[in-house]
Amino acid sequence: QKEVEQNSGPLSVPEGAIASLNCTYSDRGSQSFFWYRQYSGKSPELIMSIYSNGDKEDGRFTAQLNKASQYVSLLIRDSQPSDSATYLCAVTVAGANNLFFGTGTRLTVIP
């Protein structure tokens, strides 16, 4: 079983819509959760981190964490074509500071 699972997509949404990206993880001891955005040919860029249950909002981005169900999600409101990228979910496991990455979900925002 992989540590982190993501739907590979592709996920297509029209401009202005809400994009919803989901991620599940296997280690109940995980404490830190991250979303990275990666444009084609570029390196992963940290866009959100979340450490406690509930929602965390930053501009058009909202990260949601539910430790009981072992999932973390990212909502992108008012999606823009510039949001088109691959989104990687990453988590730590108990007792270590390295990240386990999902395979990523490719998002396309259609103008």
Added chain:
Amino acid sequence: DAGVIQSPRHEVTEMGQEVTLRCKPISGHNSLFWYRQTMMRGLELLIYFNNNVPIDDSGMPEDRFSAKMPNASFSTLKIQPSEPRDSAVYFCASSQLAGGFYEQYFGPGTRLTVT
């Protein structure tokens, strides 16, 4: 502030040659990570260091790969001899250990092509 610095940005070499990739972490960060990314395998952790000490090298593909971190501001990943299947983008990332937040910041990557 300068981010993670990697060099070279592109490397083209012939099979059998030695390749050395370099990384300078963000100043003040004391954890450093080497990743490899391919279309087929995604983003793979090769090795990481805490306070210049290798913690987990289980992702290193084989003995042809080696990594060092002689001081807090420099690390190398060496492939000797290189093979065509080593062609990939190699990323270096760094983070802080203190606070338990572990946010990693990636460098621009080195695109390696082995012919």
